[in-house]
Amino acid sequence: MAGDSSNLLYIGAILSVALGAMSLRIIRKNKDLEWNEALAARIICWMFIGKGIQNAAVANMQDTSVDMWQFYAQLSSGLDNLFTGTIIALALIYPVPLLRSEKQVKIGFTMLFGFLVYVILLEVSGNPYTVFELPGIVYWMAMICWSTMYLKFRLIDPGNSNDSTDNIAIVSGLFLTLLMGHIWMWWPGMVLQSNYFYFFDLAGGPMTSMTWDYMWNASYTICIVTGFMLLGVEIFQYSKGNGSILLYLIIPYFILGAIGYIVYSAPETTVSHTRGTNDTLASIWNLLTSQLHFTVMRPLIAMFVLLKFGLFNINEETKPMAKIMTIILIVVATSAILELIQSIVPINQMISAALLGIIIALGIGWEERSFDSLASNKSNVRVGVGKRWFPNVSISQKTLERLDLVCFIYILVIFLISFIVWQTDMLVTVMLERYAEAGGVG
Amino acid sequence: MSDDNILFDLRSDKRALKHISIFFSVLIVVLLYHATVFFVIMGDDISVKDLEKSFIISFQEVENEDIDTRSIDDGDREVIELEILENSFSEYDGFGVLFVDIEYGETSGQFADPCDSVSADISPSGVKADWENENNVLAGTSSSCEIISLVVYVFPEYNSSTQNVSGENKEYWESLWENSSYGVGTFHLEVEVNVNQPPTAGIPTIQDDDEEIIVSWRSVYFTSNIEEIE
Numbered sequence: 307m308a309g310d311s312s313n314l315l316y317i318g319a320i321l322s323v324a325l326g327a328m329s330l331r332i333i334r335k336n337k338d339l340e341w342n343e344a345l346a347a348r349i350i351c352w353m354f355i356g357k358g359i360q361n362a363a364v365a366n367m368q369d370t371s372v373d374m375w376q377f378y379a380q381l382s383s384g385l386d387n388l389f390t391g392t393i394i395a396l397a398l399i400y401p402v403p404l405l406r407s408e409k410q411v412k413i414g415f416t417m418l419f420g421f422l423v424y425v426i427l428l429e430v431s432g433n434p435y436t437v438f439e440l441p442g443i444v445y446w447m448a449m450i451c452w453s454t455m456y457l458k459f460r461l462i463d464p465g466n467s468n469d470s471t472d473n474i475a476i477v478s479g480l481f482l483t484l485l486m487g488h489i490w491m492w493w494p495g496m497v498l499q500s501n502y503f504y505f506f507d508l509a510g511g512p513m514t515s516m517t518w519d520y521m522w523n524a525s526y527t528i529c530i531v532t533g534f535m536l537l538g539v540e541i542f543q544y545s546k547g548n549g550s551i552l553l554y555l556i557i558p559y560f561i562l563g564a565i566g567y568i569v570y571s572a573p574e575t576t577v578s579h580t581r582g583t584n585d586t587l588a589s590i591w592n593l594l595t596s597q598l599h600f601t602v603m604r605p606l607i608a609m610f611v612l613l614k615f616g617l618f619n620i621n622e623e624t625k626p627m628a629k630i631m632t633i634i635l636i637v638v639a640t641s642a643i644l645e646l647i648q649s650i651v652p653i654n655q656m657i658s659a660a661l662l663g664i665i666i667a668l669g670i671g672w673e674e675r676s677f678d679s680l681a682s683n684k685s686n687v688r689v690g691v692g693k694r695w696f697p698n699v700s701i702s703q704k705t706l707e708r709l710d711l712v713c714f715i716y717i718l719v720i721f722l723i724s725f726i727v728w729q730t731d732m733l734v735t736v737m738l739e740r741y742a743e744a745g746g747v748g
Numbered sequence: 749m750s751d752d753n754i755l756f757d758l759r760s761d762k763r764a765l766k767h768i769s770i771f772f773s774v775l776i777v778v779l780l781y782h783a784t785v786f787f788v789i790m791g792d793d794i795s796v797k798d799l800e801k802s803f804i805i806s807f808q809e810v811e812n813e814d815i816d817t818r819s820i821d822d823g824d825r826e827v828i829e830l831e832i833l834e835n836s837f838s839e840y841d842g843f844g845v846l847f848v849d850i851e852y853g854e855t856s857g858q859f860a861d862p863c864d865s866v867s868a869d870i871s872p873s874g875v876k877a878d879w880e881n882e883n884n885v886l887a888g889t890s891s892s893c894e895i896i897s898l899v900v901y902v903f904p905e906y907n908s909s910t911q912n913v914s915g916e917n918k919e920y921w922e923s924l925w926e927n928s929s930y931g932v933g934t935f936h937l938e939v940e941v942n943v944n945q946p947p948t949a950g951i952p953t954i955q956d957d958d959e960e961i962i963v964s965w966r967s968v969y970f971t972s973n974i975e976e977i978e
């Protein structure tokens with residue numbers, strides 16, 4: 307199953323990089339966006355370029371047995387920090403900017419960038435995976451920002467409720483799903499005190515302290531509470547005839563979580579999102595749920611937000627590329643899911659090839675209609691919402707281009723640092739030290 | 749200035765403040781529950797989960813012998829096969845090692861006839877085995893009627909001896925040492941005979957033109973026994 311897992315990660319890498327790079331090209335041509343939308347659009351693009359490279363790094367790490375795994379591990383860690391930075395930045399400015407003035411934006415983004423540099427310094431000084439990195443901060447920040455906005459606008463006084471307020475809540479909920487969806491599938495483990503949840507170990511073994519493990523586990527807990535809050539509010543709104551797409555998106559995560567409890571509760575099963583499991587059925591389940599969320603659902607949710615909420619300016623010039631982008635995403639995602647099913651359920655290759663053809667044809671047909679529907683029927687988050695929620699902040703085009711440059715240089719620096727970590731055997735040294743401290747054998 | 753601070757807006761909206769307060773109150777209660785489970789109810793188990801467990805892995809072996817006798821003409825190279833069926837060792841955990849002994853003597857009955865030259869080699873064929881193992885002996889020759897002994901290590905890292913390992917759990921090591929795919933298929937042994945003629949070979953009635961070869965295949969199957977060291 308390791309092979310299937312790394313194949314899926316490669317597919318996720320293609321999806322994410324394709325989404326990020328092509329979207330960035332389209333967004334750079336769009337000069338009409340409001341300041342926070344322009345920033346958010348670019349941040350989403352870089353988030354997925356970074357995630358794509360990270361997926362490829364994790365897949366390579368699984369396929370590498372020699373000491374080069376250190377290069378991929380450090381690359382993955384550095385790009386995960388970029389993901390953390392972009393998620394927090396996004397939560398601070400979109401859909402409603404919590405940073406309301408140029409000064410706040412400067413201070414907020416400088417602090418965020420400083421945090422990323424601080425984490426890199428901790429890692430290159432031989433202190434990776436320590437509590438000083440504030441493990442789980444990405445979930446805390448996202449939960450505070452997007453949950454607050456969601457509750458404020460989804461449960462707004464009916465007299466002030468309109469499509470825009472609902473859309474603000476939906477965008478917040480979509481980003482929470484994008485970030486936390488895989489964790490929602492672990493809810494029974496948290497509630498029923500299962501080993502697979504409380505023994506979860508991201509870095510593996512004594513690499514992380516018990517305090518680190520607690521902080522990470524607690525951040526998963528807040529994600530599950532956030533998920534239940536979304537589910538409860540959406541069911542409540544549905545019962546009042548004001549249901550949204552969010553309900554249909556969230557429910558499968560919780561149902562899959564209930565089924566997953568039976569799978570993961572098998573004796574001696576240990577689970578990790580990234581490293582898979584030691585049990586065949588649990589491995590398959592992990593692949594079809596958590597891994598699929600990481601590699602396929604995340605890019606699809608991001609593409610939906612970009613198209614539906616007007617972050618793309620679809621005109622005659624950009625329409626062909628936007629369509630190519632959506633076709634790539636749909637075709638690759640569809641074929642990936644079918645291939646995954648085939649790797650688990652033995653289907654004759656001729657039948658699966660025919661099925662693939664039919665599904666892709668349907669997918670492209672669906673894409674034609676859904677793309678036109680998305681592009682021509684955009685949702686707004688500003689109309690009818692008090693102006694004080696959307697203050698005007700002057701962000702120049704030059705600043706936006708500088709953001710692209712900073713992200714590009716950051717990725718290059720991460721590659722360089724990863725190379726140094728590999729050449730100096732830094733991770734192996736740290737591992738040996740921590741395993742020795744724990745009294746075990748590495 | 750208050751326009752710049754989103755907290756003022758949220759605080760002034762009593763309805764939103766109520767919902768947000770309820771949410772964060774529930775969040776704190778659940779976090780307290782989680783902390784109690786993590787540190788008190790499951791604390792002992794969690795604190796020792798990273799300590800490496802050690803295991804002793806020992807093996808019980810069973811040997812199965814097949815004997816094949818051939819007469820090979822001078823200068824000929826014959827292929828002798830051993831076929832291992834998929835279910836032939838299903839009651840064991842794996843196929844560990846294959847020993848092949850090629851035995852022959854001088855059978856011409858002629859006076860002072862020296863031993864013939866016999867060479868044998870077993871080539872990596874379709875069988876899944878540890879062909880790269882440095883302890884394998886895949887070829888040998890003899891001109892003195894000594895037994896040629898070949899060895900193929902079939903199950904990776906299997907060497908019959910007891911091992912001490914650390915980490916993972918019992919099920920992990922059991923699954924590592926249980927695999928029936930190694931050794932299934934047909935092993936091909938190529939044997940070549942080159943006859944050394946007796947000093948009396950010039951006499952027309954005296955000829956040494958073949959040799960009888962006895963091949964014994966000894967397949968070692970194993971069952972692993974894994975015990976945790978307390």
